Amino acid sequence: MLVSLNWLKKFVDVPKGFSSQDLALKLTSATVEVEGITEQGELLRDVVVGKIVAITEHPNADKLKLVSVDAGRDQYTVVCGGTNLRDSMLVAMAKVGARVHWHGEAALTELKPVKIRGQESHGMICTSEELSLRHLFAQSSETEILDLTELKLPVGTSLAEALELDDTVIEIDNKSMTHRPDLWGVYGLARELAAVLNVPLLDYAVPELKGGRGKKLKVEIKDKAKCRRYIGVVIDGVRVEPSPRALRQVLENSGVRSINNIVDVTNFVMLELGNPLHAFDWRQIELGAIVVDTAKKGEKFTTLDGVERALNEEMLLIKDGKKSVALAGVMGGENSEIQADTTTILLESANFEATNIRKTSMKLGLRTEGSARWEKGISPLQAELAARKAVAMILELCPGAKVASKVVDENFYKFIAPEIELNLDWLDHRVGVPLEKKGVVDILERLGFAVKDKKDTLLVSVPYWRATGDVSLPEDIVEEVARMYGYDRIKPSMPMVELCAPSVNLERQLERRVKNILVGYGLTEASNYSLVDPVFLETLLGPTFKPELIIRLKNYLSVEQSVLRPALSPGLLRNVADNSRFYAAVRLFEIGRAFINRSDPAGYSRRSGSDDRLPWQHRLLGGVVLDPADDQPFSTVKGLVSSLLDALGYDYYFDTLDNVPGFMEAARTVKVVVAGSAIGQLGEVNASTASMLGIHQAAALFELDFTLLAALPRQESVYAGVSKYPSVFRDVAIVLDQQYPWEDIKKEVKKAGGTLLTSVDLFDVYEGGKIEAGQRSLAFHLKYWSSERTLESAEVDALQQKVTAALQKKFAAEVR
8 A cells, every 4th residue: 555654744743853764663663564665756856847938949950959947946958859849838857967868768768968969958848748647637649848838846956845745755665564454554554654653643534524405315234234324415516627736646646546626536535544535426316315225136237347247145335216226335337337428426425344345355355445345344333434524525515516415324333442451461471572541541542542541450431443353352452562662672581381291103204214224225205285186096096096084175166186096006006107107216205194985993183172083084105117127027026015114123924915906916926024013015016007107117106194104113123233153054946836925925934944044035037938837936145143152064954854845744845
């Protein structure tokens, strides 16, 4: 919002020596954020009122003149191509050093002494456009010089001073006062400024509004919740014409375009008091009636901007006896706007409910100066003051005008000042410093609050302009006192608190460690949305897709993101498909939450103290590997999970999986069991899924219940010294039926090898070739070691024979 400092000074006597920068700092510290300050005089620096004393022809140009200009103390010769130059004409003389819009260019150009067609020119005689004054002085062509003769301005006077353009415009951040409807008008800001500077505030004096005769006006409010007050009055004998220069300049300084004297008055009062007004052409108000009611279903209405808008039944309209004439609080209607030949107007000063105006404005995509103020919540008591001011101004601007109807005031609002009891000890505690009662009372009274002293407490009555929802609690009074006292006067101090060590979050610790390990294995962390496409999910899971377990959103933005993911695998597979176009090898992992529509006894409560639980939403750990150089991705992923679980100290094994997901290869998918609990699966992506996703190499993935894994027991690694005794290694290669999983074979080998067999590592799996169909060849390392002695070869050979015998007996294995 742009605010004129000169306008503020009409109501507040700013102390001498108080600069605009000081003022901005005070306002920012105590009330609103000042974003910028513009000194108008700076834009017209080195531009003075000049008088043409002589005009001669340019010897080298037909369209240029040599003009002698009296600028007060000095006389200048200027080369000028103006078409309306004449002797004794008062002009805007820009001296050397002034900055102008050279021939209407957007950027400012600093004037310097130049030679134009061989003749020296010291300065410039300006058009209104070159000085950014076209809003005050019309310009018919680019060669028409600004003529100031009729204004009879003193020669040599600064143009800014002569035209009273020496104002300071303060730019205020609107977001910093959305809760303060009283600050959306100059007088409200002046009231605040007076309190901040501790200086008197001039009363807002306007004459009483008396009714007249000649026109009959009826007003009916049908929706009293959306319109609490409506004041209407008819003014006859107006003359629609351009506003006086001073009024146009005030509006321009505030960022509002001048339209005509009647509309400008409504905008002026809105800017001064913060209460929007509207003027109708009385000729278009049929039956002399105003009805405030909501729109009909499917009704359309054309606003002042010429746009036909579709309305709903919640939007409020101003209607006459037969039609709608304005969109209440937002914009007037094209069918009732003020015309050049309008002589009688209906002036509206009403009060509209903030939420309804906000919803209407947002629904229609139509934001106006009026709607921006109504949606903040303006007090209905402002309506009368605004009407009185507007009528007084119109009667002053149109000498022949008169009030031609009764002043109709339909008012359904009764103001009762809210009272708030303020405990002074509590106030001191909240502010953080001891405050004298006298000082607190002074602050509140300067802000317009009425205060009654009740020993240790104060009874504070809220003024009408702050009783719009802004001040309603003791905490609101604390803020008022603190900001006026000065936040900079409150010395910061650290509070005395008892520091306790935070509780250990084992799951978070495990997460960090898992991420570090997987990154060390060459994987990259992925992060996917929790919302997925149900069609893709069903296609991917196939027969294992269970719609009853899927949690669907009610207010989703798109169908592609309408359900919560039940697993991480769909997102990781999409990542592989997207990235495999650019990278040959893709190795990803993700830790994230998945959601299944089933009860979870250990889950989150729906509300405090309730046994009702939210659906299952464990965190999962998933990973995927795609590498064209790896023809055994299943073994790679299995080894990766084994290494991870070994590093974390878990006791685990792999087992057959009964319900294999639809996107996995059943023959190469296993269940992961940790500490006796099944926590997930790993396996190879089947060919049909890979083809559907556009993946052209074999890929494998794993997915583990991370929440469950974090709760399972594990053996932390402990330091052990270097063994004094050597290990003995043996290799075994066997051929056996494919039906036997490696985990069963590994268990049997460990059982037969006893305590001296410390590790069994599979290093080769082979099928085809000379191996019969339905069988496969397995090769693995065996490590024998004792912590007490060196093992003898005979002892190890005996154990080795025992192992091979066990394999032959249980699996009918053939030792190669």
